[in-house]
Amino acid sequence: REIIYLDSVDSTNSYAKRLGEKDFIDGTVIIAEEQISGRGRLGRDWVSPKSKGIWMTILLKPDIKPEQASQVTLIAAVAVMKGIKGVCDTDIMIKWPNDLVHNGRKLCGILTELGAEIDRINYLCVGIGINANSDEKDFGDLNTATSIKIASGLQADRKKIIAEVLKSFENYYSLFLKNGNISFMLDEYKKASANVGKEVRVITKDGEFKAVAEDISSNGHLLVRRDGGRIEEITSGEVSVRG
Template sequence: ITVTLELAKRLLSAGEEPVSGQQLAEEFGISRTAIWKHMKELEEMGYEIDSVRKKGYRITKSPDNLEAFSVQNGLNTRKIGNHITHLEQCASTQIVAHKLAQEGAADGTVVIAELQTEGRGRLMRKWDSAHGKGIWMSVILRPDVPPHQAPQFTLVAAVAVVRAIQQVTGLEPMIKWPNDILFGAKKATGILTELQSDADGIQALIIGIGVNVNQQLDDFDASVQDIATSLSLESGTIVNRRELAQEILRCLERYTDMYIEHGFSPLKQLWEAHSATIGKAVRARMSKETLEGIAEGITEDGVLQLRTADGKLHGIYSADIELK
């Protein structure tokens, strides 16, 4: 299987240009018949291959998977996605990414899984991650910022994901503070930022992004069918996960760079432009109390400003928000 995938990688990197069977046979040190057999295997895996007589082979269409090399092909980022670990299945990409980060994985390393058996949300809640239907990925960043700025990365990531969804699908999702991306009242994406830090500051940020892409209603766990939606349900078409994953990585690089260089102000504006929360009457459930009021905005630190009926302005650092 590895040789087969290496061949796919080789052909994809040649783009439109066919590569001859003879040349591939020489490069891989195998016979032309073996090359031909690998091509048949690629076709079974969902690749469409054009074999041009005398000239060679060319991939005209890749299957909808998130193999490292197919996500990297044409990605054109500086660092995010330079290293990608793609897994058919894992408990949670967050767990894998934490481990890789501890072992010294480079800034911008990405972990992607086709299936998560124990995908997680905030506060140890579950994230339903159907096989091959979504983008379940964790991105390791090593920004040189103090730990108290970590929560802002959730907001930056939300802007990146919304812009990528708009770009690839034309849909217009909204952001609900701090980490949900919605269509109407239904959640299409969750973002979870976790931190590895020590006395010297942030060692690594692990940004977990879960996007419901091609689920139909019955692909969701019964417990979330009423509150979840997917890009396919919203658009009525099948969305190319690879293109979307690539665009998310590009946007994540663009907006985290912007944040590190220029601070939160330009991102605050972008965030507010896509916000489903600002100006709305909301209920904020926190661990100790629940407040109701109007969400007036977010501060430069990403803290939600909630004005209660008695006129007081409250800074909300962490809560579940319900739109009333």
């Protein structure tokens, strides 16, 4: 596998997108010690202090439909959780669609971006940001974040975590390509879910509402019900779901 290791970069996702526009090897991994303009979901910034975290992007060329891409994000969430747990004994849950949290604070975020035409994907970037050894001061006044070090009290071995995360991602991703959906890991996802069975606030660009998160569908959508009404399907695009 091709691994591109950078000391400093604007964003490993931006780097991957530039590669994606050209010829690239399926499965190329871009890792940086530092990101100057790390990006999060919904246009947010992602704090990426030098040598304190794992800032990496897996660049893929899957033969799937663009609407299946959000499933790869859920796969990444489960795989990354497994990978981290394989190395550190940290309690981690998944906040739909793809935040890994410890005691409600964010430990890892995933940003999936794609270059696609109407019915095919040219490239898919799975950007993974793991707060490994960040200290409280690295987060400034952001009080919703934590790191493996803060959570466990121990220095995290980034190399080991990267190896485990990539191993478990490859494993889940190849199962997904073989099966065409994520039903093989839904039970595992739901068991780790911090939302399913709970009341959530769904925030969209048109406003917000309260509902109960009841389930995850086999294509990775969140199924919610407000005021005992009918089930509504939430897709991960432009929404934020809070506890």
